[in-house]
Amino acid sequence: MSEHVMQLGYVRTRDAARLWPDYKLNGGGLAEFVVAKANLTVPRPPEVSAAEGAGLSAAGLMAHQALTDSAGIKLDGSGKPTNILITGASDGVGHYAVQLAKLGNTHITATCAPEHIDFVKTLGADEVVDETTPDGQALESPSGKKYDIVIHCAAPTSWSTFEPNLASNAKIFDVNPTPSAIKTYALKKLTFNKKQLIPVLLSGKAENLDFLVKLVKEGKLKTVIDSKYSMSKPEDAWAKNADNKVIGKIIVEP
Structure with a gap:
């Protein structure tokens, strides 16, 4: 069975070593496979784990967009x-x-x-x-x-x-x-x-995700993982998310 890592609400395939922007207008879900356009994907280097990359594609991009595109920092x-x-x-x-x-x-x-x-x-x-x-x-x-x-x-x-x-x-x-x-x-x-x-409504861009991935690779940005949960019991991840005590990201994986 191929191995996958999923952000809470958004799935990321690990074996493909690719990441892609995901945002609220496209929805999300808990699944082992999704389809993404090739021009929206960016390579995940081996220095960046699948779990680290998973957090970037929604939360990381939102932070980047708010600070740069919106605020002009x-x-x-x-x-x-x-x-x-x-x-x-x-x-x-x-x-x-x-x-x-x-x-x-x-x-x-x-x-x-x-x-x-x-x-x-x-x-x-x-x-x-x-x-x-x-x-x-x-x-x-x-x-x-x-x-x-x-x-x-x-x-x-x-x-x-x-x-x-x-x-x-x-x-x-x-x-x-x-x-x-x-x-x-x-x-x-x-x-x-x-x-x-x-x-701020997120508009995912592959070039911005690529920028974030490179920052993680260079040690200038990190995805802090609060906890990991099994895909077989996603309700535990949702319960954790609801308690308002989360630091960073929650990851759901096989």
Whole structure:
């Protein structure tokens, strides 16, 4: 039997040594085989395990798109200094976002659960806030910085919570937009508000996935695997995903 590795909700074949972008509009599922267009696949080098690569194709690409295509952060460090807030920084998208943002000319404030603070610091965050404290719930920077960019990976948060902490032209990029967030986006656009909340809908691109794979190969990015589960009992993986204590990614494999 050929061996496969699957991200929770998205399958990746190991024997083919290929990875491909996958995103919400295409759906997902738990299966041993899928069909992908050749021009959407990228090679997985032997230095990158199948499990490491599996996490990149949705969460990694979302973090990359939010930071680069949406926020305009240059990951070679050549951009102007930028203060960034990353919420839910220990989660799937969040843990990639912190690592990628660190490659740019950024100061990173991150929020997460108290038990994950040390972990998020190891990813490169400059300051980490306990999301359960009053300061954390208010999204306040310990150093008093105003945020130019917010990569919002955590639970839905009201505009009134974000607004006092934003610089004059700040943009919030919401990777899990709700109807309320989309309504806020439309309202800010209609009123020409310089501070905006912008939904991010993933558009998977093979060249971006290839970029991420190369970063992993070079040791500049890592997929942190919280846990692995057998494909024979996927309900255990879903239960783990639902407990809101996950660090990084969950992998389902044979």
